[in-house]
Amino acid sequence: DAGVIQSPRHEVTEMGQEVTLRCKPISGHNSLFWYRQTMMRGLELLIYFNNNVPIDDSGMPEDRFSAKMPNASFSTLKIQPSEPRDSAVYFCASSLAFYEQFFGPGTRLTVL
Amino acid sequence: GESVGLHLPTLSVQEGDNSIINCAYSNSASDYFIWYKQESGKGPQFIIDIRSNMDKRQGQRVTVLLNKTVKHLSLQIAATQPGDSAVYFCAEGLTNAGKSTFGDGTTLTVKP
Numbered sequence: 001d002a003g004v005i006q007s008p009r010h011e012v013t014e015m016g017q018e019v020t021l022r023c024k025p026i027s028g029h030n031s032l033f034w035y036r037q038t039m040m041r042g043l044e045l046l047i048y049f050n051n052n053v054p055i056d057d058s059g060m061p062e063d064r065f066s067a068k069m070p071n072a073s074f075s076t077l078k079i080q081p082s083e084p085r086d087s088a089v090y091f092c093a094s095s096l097a098f099y100e101q102f103f104g105p106g107t108r109l110t111v112l
Numbered sequence: 113g114e115s116v117g118l119h120l121p122t123l124s125v126q127e128g129d130n131s132i133i134n135c136a137y138s139n140s141a142s143d144y145f146i147w148y149k150q151e152s153g154k155g156p157q158f159i160i161d162i163r164s165n166m167d168k169r170q171g172q173r174v175t176v177l178l179n180k181t182v183k184h185l186s187l188q189i190a191a192t193q194p195g196d197s198a199v200y201f202c203a204e205g206l207t208n209a210g211k212s213t214f215g216d217g218t219t220l221t222v223k224p
Contacts, residue, residue, distance in 0.1 A: 099205070102158070
């Protein structure tokens, strides 16, 4: 298996633009997690899905952030409009039965 | 004063020595614990886990100890190697909650 796949790996955009991050979880995994990592705040859980259904989005910073999982093999995290303080590395992880999580390589987002 | 970011605990060891990384967890109801390793530029990677009904678990060169009385978890790495240099996170979880909570991390540096 190729592991969790994230795209793009790097994104540089200007403030106010829409950003869409993509994730393909490991086949057969039923849980998917979106994290944000910064020097200031460490690793933060934004939202997680179980069987494609959002279970807990309490970590989503504000309404500018939204996430979808239309099927078991694809999820998106969208930021609209983006702001400089959204600059971070965004990780997607998947797991089977909530235990060990397999992380993707991350997307490094820079908002100018 | 104003915070400039997380001040991660750091541990510096000589190659070949044993390393002990500590973690205090917060929820006495947590029933599983996981150690992750994050190398520079990569996502966290699973190392070892332990259930709350155990107090010790061994893997290859790693041992995790759990002390529920004081809510403390430790990761011991035997014969530390330069490739062990990374940030190590402990995570705690409650099976029914469906998600893990990550600690701030400890930076391990191995000197050759």
